Amino acid sequence: MNFDFSDDLKMLRDEARRFLADKCPTTAVRAVLESDAAYDKALWAALGEMGWIGAALPEEAGGAGLGHLGLCVLAEELGRAMAPVPFSSSVYLATEAIRLGGSEAQCKAWLPRLAAGQVIGTLAVAEGPGRASLRRITASVRNGQLSGEKLPVPDGVVADVAIVAAQTERGPGLFIVDLATPGVVREAVETIDPSRKQARLTFAGVACEPLGAAGDGEGLLRRIEDRAAILFAFEQVGGAQVALEMARDYALERYAFGRPIGSFQAIKHKLADVYVAVELARSNAYYGAWALANDAPELATAAAAARVAASEAYFLASKENIQVHGGMGYTWAFDCHLHYRRSKMLGVTLGSARKWKDRLITQLETSNAPA
């Protein structure tokens, strides 16, 4: 039994934690949150130089060859730091989508630039509140031209390339769209977490290329989402852990009624429950990492379980962190709200826990293997 990351990857984790503590303190997160800046450009450039944006890609595609386990390790650290960069959109979604569904030419055209961070990618599926399923979307591609609206698109303000879901005569499909093409209009939209900007994109007859085989849009999107769910889960677990640590530290420092508030069982039991949720999420994420790295048949089930556990654990940890801080936790000056925002934003970006629970049970219904 070796259900742990290798010593090399643990060193990578330590290195990333030190690096991000230095380059991405919460003041850097606030700088994006409190301004119109789309992301932290200096941090993004530094991540590119470290080779971390292309961590999972093989060296011949311009990557660092650290594999998906390496990417999981980095995701957890980026989640801890709440890094205000388009990492999840560009790496977990766009890069992985092109890797999975792209032709040789498409991979060659995009992956090295994505890996270096020169190009930012994203995935555009949703079309407003509630409408994120391929069956419900109305954007369409006719004669190689995309028309319609996508809202919200994570990092859509700055993305250079988007994987866009659209209807076709042969059913829903995914398309690669160079966002510099004429006919693309971007509009920044306000969101619950302005440290990660999102946009409304409209397309008026924009040239695009199909990604993957025609008619396999649903299957491909499903595979992209399953794989990304595991990486998102690591970000969420990282964030949840920090929110728990913040609450614990505050409970030790803050006195009321002549004693640290952390000595009251109302606080102790609350934080014990958060700890349990975070550990269960972490263990599910680890299993997801194993499934992702080995492209295991259990991947879809593991992804859904990891996603559900991580979304719920992060929101729980972030809201109870505010609660433990009391009134101070509700002030702009304290960092509690950064996690509160981020947890809910990450919790819907790839679909809500409700959606993933349904997927999980569907997976258990259809798989014969005792998952």
Added chain:
Amino acid sequence: MDFSDTPEEAAYRAKARAFLEANAQRREGSNMLYRAGDADEAFIKAAKDWQGRKADAGFAGITWPKEWGGQGGTTIQQVIYDQEEAKFGFPRGIFDIGLGMCLPTVCKWGTQEQRDRYARKALRGEEIWCQLFSEPAGGSDLAALRTRAERRGDEWVVNGQKIWTSGAHYCDFGVIVTRSDFDAPKHSGLTYFFLDMRSPGVEIRPIKQISGASHFNEVFFTDVRIPDSQRLGAVGEGWKVSLTTLMNERYTIGGRAGVDVDEVLELARTVELEEGPALRNDAVRERLADWYVMSRGLKYSHFRTMTALSRGETPGPESSIGKLVVASKLQAMSSFAIDLLEQGGAINDPKYAPMVGLFQQVLMTSPSSRIAGGSDEIMRNIIAERVLGLPADIRVDKGVPFNKVPTGKTGD
């Protein structure tokens, strides 16, 4: 990351499997179909026979040092053996407290002569041990116990009452913690012994549980004489000795039988609601997903613990969440499963109830899981204090002579 054994572990697993295949019957099906019952004479005899065979083959006391009569093996070997043994149907459980908690205390604090006398017989299942700790006035607050021990020459005279003593009615020996000094503060006046359960003055009365079964007892002590040679640790240091016993409790209480999400899933596939199989109902799906995530989260946490053990390391704090999560999940799942059966959920008759009434049984046994071996509240304190480093509760009885500590209802 991989889930395979190291070559040494694989060899040990093969050895364990070969022994089990040659000596026992593999369990049929995946269901843990059980009906709670009392350990009767036939059960105890079968359990003792099996324990003897296990010991002869070198699978009892796997982690115990050789000088205790054990195998001097590793924790991971114990885990591997337990995993393999779980695939077979055995009369088991009655030695867990003795071998898991009592004898390690006797061996650690007793003489070599005592180890030679008691450990080997216990390992072979020839003598069964129980733990006499809890009292009506001392449960979660164990050190509030008030069973009195008074020294008379080379003997101690014990008077008082213990409660929740599992298996006392079939046990040969017991470990007991008593109060030898009522003027000292709570934790300082305790003294620890072991005794013959057939000593004159020991009276055992079974307690009928809400499940209808009687797994544990009240044990009354009236002028029971215990030789001073059976004292473990110094006079007044019984609390320190007790910690040896309690340290092992978590492992002993661990994997108890019950239901898991797989059984509820199986039920939801077959039960018909208003609009078809329960599994098609969104509310049902959401609850099942919640339990699946918890169940697998625990399983993979266990993998992390195993990884640490496999490397010879001490498991991380994640190993402490299991009991807390499992106990309330058992209760919630059994209640939910019964609701799924609508009016029929009331049926506990194995002739008519799905899965021979498994869920109805667990409904009635699961409250004990949330109390025994550290209540939910105590487990949360343990996580908060030992894992998160939060302060211990402020104790109003700290440093106060025991006979000055306020007492309320004592449970009797």
